[in-house]
Amino acid sequence: MKSYFQRIGRSLMLPVAVLPVAAILMGIGYWIDPSGWGGESVYAAFLIKAGSAVIDNLPVLFAVGLSLGMSKDKDGAAALSGLVAFLVITTLLSTDSVAMLQGIDVEAVSPAFGKINNAFIGIISGLVAAAMYNRFHTAKLPTALAFFSGKRLAPIMTSIAMMVVSMILLFVWPVVFSGLVTFGTTISKLGAVGAGLYGFFNRLLIPTGLHHALNSVFWFDVAGINDIGNFWANTGVKGTTGMYQAGFFPIMMFGLPGGALAMYHTAKDNKKKVVASLMIAASFAAFFTGVTEPLEFSFMFAAPVLYLVHAVLTGISLFIAATFHWTAGFGFSAGLVDFILSSSLPLANKPFFLILQGLVFFAIYYFVFRFIIVKFNLSTPGRGDDEDEEMVEEDDSASTTKVSASSTKDAKFKRQAEIIYDGLGGDANVTTIDNCTTRLRLEVKDMSVVDEKKIKSAGIAGINKVSDHNIQVIVGTEVQFVADEMIKLRK
Known part of the structure; x- marks a missing residue:
């Protein structure tokens, strides 16, 4: 099982590698046009749309990247199977399709299906597609159907498998979604403790995509909180409105970059340059724009215990900010751009204390991550099991059939x-x-x-x-x- 999750982690590095650049493009666009978000500047719009083309389609990138990475021979047919899997499930579970399948109006469809295009669905699609490809890419059909044999059969079997998965989720997904909304409504009554619990479960649910259900309770007008809307409209209570947003700034701007530094320092010496290139770009994206997926998915599956620690620290951060009534808000995510914009709003309360809190969390993330990585020998980037085994010395006298260095x-x-x-x-x-x-x-x-x-x-x-x-x-x-x-x- 551990090996399987490590393979998932390695496979995700392909789509994750493109995210920092996309996030930086969006950040520059928002910086150029902070109020209009591209509406008042063609240059900003160009950069924002270019970056969002990647960020908004992260689930399909996961589907294609995982199916390719988890396949036995890394063939393009595996990637095609991943795309087919994603298209089948997102089409079958779209609000229009669900309305037809259940014989109800679109307005009556569970809101759970409004967010079906998420990272969890992308990951499931990629894993199912890879399994189908590995099972059927060498299968031979009778002569009459020979054209559909082998690699051509893999996408076909993938689509059938995803039909089954879709039917299961048709009944399971709304129940889980509704349960999370109810849970969120309950913990929202717990004040600062509730903010901390929300922060913990927000990060914990990221791999499943169900964090959207929890977010809707606190950020939008599902249970009467509407934290984002009230903060930006100046219709809330100073020191309280924004409590479900503020604690993310220390984590995204400082905490995760601290963890990235720890992952760099604990990487193998011969891997440090490669790890540094990813961590620097991903940390810049997290600090500047609040886009943390490049960092989180780099260790989420390769070192699940580290991700659990990250979720706990996020909860603690939201609890601290809510306890001291330090508030700031975001329209996009908890990065520098949104911090500067929100700090001047009437409901922002002592926002610069969040920077001090962030500096503390940078140190906490660095030392905690470094200790846990070394203590438990976690397979963070640059520290795979395949890199820990002792190498056997080459026997130069083994044979006279060595490959000539002068050959092409x-x-x-x-x-x-x-x-x-x-x-x-x-x-x-x-x-x-x-x-x-x-x-x-x-x-x-x-x-x-x-x-x-x-x-x-x-x-x-x-x-x-x-x-x-x-x-x-x-x-x-x-x-x-x-x-x-x-x-x-x-x-």
């Missing part, structure tokens, strides 16, 4: 792949081919068949047997090209 790049990768694949036992023994940054991550049926000397003769850096069926071949930073050639060898 493509020929070199192809020859390396052939030698490694043959040494692993070929089609009869190799079941899965995958790779991380520097290693081939392989599954075999019988480890006794593996010829280590032959594999080492390919000029690789080393071999690591992880378990009875899992083996890693350390190739280096060009591992992707060797993996691609090995995939071509599979019959």
Whole structure:
């Protein structure tokens, strides 16, 4: 199970990598036109729309990225299956479709289906699509249906599977959504404690997409709170209105960047540059715009315990801000742009204390994250299990069939792949081919068949047997090209 969630985390890094740039584009756009949000500046509108094209479609990016990353051979047909899965479920569970399926007016459809296009649905779509692809991409149908065999069958089976998933969620989703709304209404009566509980569950529910149900209770006029609307319209109570927003500023602007610094410092030395590029961009996006998905999804599945700690700290932050009646608000998210805009509003109460609170939370996140990552050896970016195993020294005298360094790049990768694949036992023994940054991550049926000397003769850096069926071949930073050639060898 741990390995499965780590694979999810690695697969999510593909779509997550594009988010910081999108968030920065939106932030610059809002900075250019803070009041009109693009309505008064064509340059701002251009940047905001370009960034929102990615941010607003995060769920479909998750569906495609996960289906590709979790598939056995990283084929484009797997990505297509992910897209098909997402389109099927979001169409079947749209308000119009639900109204037809239930024979009711659109206005009578549960509000749960108004937010069906969320990250959870994207993740479910990607995982189901990958499972269907891995199961059916080599399936052979009778001659009359042969055209639909193999990889063409995967999207078809995916669509059928998502029909089943959609029918289940048709009945389950509204119940869960309504339960969260009721829960939110209850804790809203608890004052600062309620704000803290809301902050905790807000972060905890992010992976499921059900945080929208909770947000609707506190931010909008579902239970009479309407925290965002009242704050910006100056129709609330100073020091109280904004209590369900203010505590997010210390977390998004300071806390998560502190956690990012901890993840950078605990990354492997040879991974620090790669990790730094992601963490710097993601931290800037979080601080400037309040878009935290690039940071949160970088460790959400790879290190769930760390995400739980993040949720707890978010709850504490909202509790502290609400207790001392420090308030600020946001129209987009809790970043610098919204902080500056809201600080001048009449209902903002001692907002700059949130900056001081944020500095404290930066330190808390850094030291807590660093301690937990090291203590429990968590697989945050740059610290995968595949990077912790001791490497086996290369035996230079293993064979005379080493790959010549003078050979062309493509020929070199192809020859390396052939030698490694043959040494692993070929089609009869190799079941899965995958790779991380520097290693081939392989599954075999019988480890006794593996010829280590032959594999080492390919000029690789080393071999690591992880378990009875899992083996890693350390190739280096060009591992992707060797993996691609090995995939071509599979019959």
